[in-house]
Each structure stands twice: as structure tokens, then as C-alpha cells.
Amino acid sequence: MQVILQEDVISLGKVGDVVDVKDGYARNYLIPNKKAVFADSRNVKKLEHQKQVVAAKKQKMKKGAEALLEKLKKMTITIERESNEEEKIFGSVTNKDVAEMLRKEGVVIDRHLIQIDSPIKNIGVYDIPVKVHSEVTGTVKVWVVKK
Known part of the structure; x- marks a missing residue:
């Protein structure tokens, strides 16, 4: 049967x-x-x-995910943090911080989709991978600057 x-x-x-x-x-x-x-x-x-x-x-x-990815590629996020002379920041920048800054820019993304291997602890420019769909992955440029 x-x-x-x-x-x-x-x-x-x-x-x-x-x-x-x-x-x-x-x-x-x-x-x-x-x-x-x-x-x-x-x-x-x-x-x-x-x-x-x-x-x-x-x-x-x-x-929809591809359209969101195109929007993310055009964005740059700036995060200000206190730092010492060696350009090491106090604390760290995590996927939660990046998601919060994206939300302020008008893009709502779950923080679990932002794939930071380890928290950012230095001043600089970083390309952060974002997996917006199971088949669609891209990056967003994040600037970590002195406050």
C-alpha cells in the first residue's frame, strides 16, 4: 500500500x-x-x-534576503568605544552591538545572524559576515573608532 x-x-x-x-x-x-x-x-x-x-x-x-543583503553591502556602521594608547578598546564589540547599530540605521536583523568569530577588541575596520538566509550570506563593514 x-x-x-x-x-x-x-x-x-x-x-x-x-x-x-x-x-x-x-x-x-x-x-x-x-x-x-x-x-x-x-x-x-x-x-x-x-x-x-x-x-x-x-x-x-x-x-527578500538578497534585497536586504544589497542594502547591507552599501552600509557602514561606526561604533565608538573608549580605548588606550595601544588602540585596544575597553570592553569589546559583539554581534549584539552590531545588531543594535543596524537597528538604529533602520535594518532589523537578529543578532544570531551576525557571525563574529570572537569579540572585537581593537580599533579598526572589520568586515563582519551576516547570514540573512540559509543560501544568502554577505558582509557589513564596521568601523570601530575612538570615543
Whole structure:
């Protein structure tokens, strides 16, 4: 019997897969526990429609992320910090600081998307990687200057 999986089943497959299983396994376990539905023509059409909707939504999100990335590439962020004579700043600049400065510039980005390997502790210019989408990554230029 063919069924369409509604959730991941370890030994069978992932959500949306059409798999062949024994009749008893489908009727007694998969379908009553809402892990699968019968693979009739109506459910297959519904699955195809859902896949198209999800693909369109992903494409729209990717285009939005690319537009945001273009906006970020044009920006430069300036962060002022107290420092000593050796140009080491007191404290550090973290992804939270960069996200806050971007928010002040009108770009709202979650701080977890800003990928600073280690906190910035010196005066200078830094290219900070930003992952705005799973497939779209860019950089934003950050100037750390003396106060």
C-alpha cells in the first residue's frame, strides 16, 4: 500500500515522501497515529500543491534576503568605544552591538545572524559576515573608532 508521510518516520522517510508499506503497518500504526495518509489521487494533488506553495514561499524569502543583503553591502556602521594608547578598546564589540547599530540605521536583523568569530577588541575596520538566509550570506563593514 502506498502512503504519503505526514511527519518523519525513521525507517521510512521524510515528510511528503510517497512510500510503499505493508497494509497492516499503514492501517494499524501510520494512519491512526497521523504519521501518514493514503496515497490516493486527491492526497497526491494536495501534496503537490503544498510543495509548490512552500517552494514559492522559499523563493520569496530568498529574494527578500538578497534585497536586504544589497542594502547591507552599501552600509557602514561606526561604533565608538573608549580605548588606550595601544588602540585596544575597553570592553569589546559583539554581534549584539552590531545588531543594535543596524537597528538604529533602520535594518532589523537578529543578532544570531551576525557571525563574529570572537569579540572585537581593537580599533579598526572589520568586515563582519551576516547570514540573512540559509543560501544568502554577505558582509557589513564596521568601523570601530575612538570615543
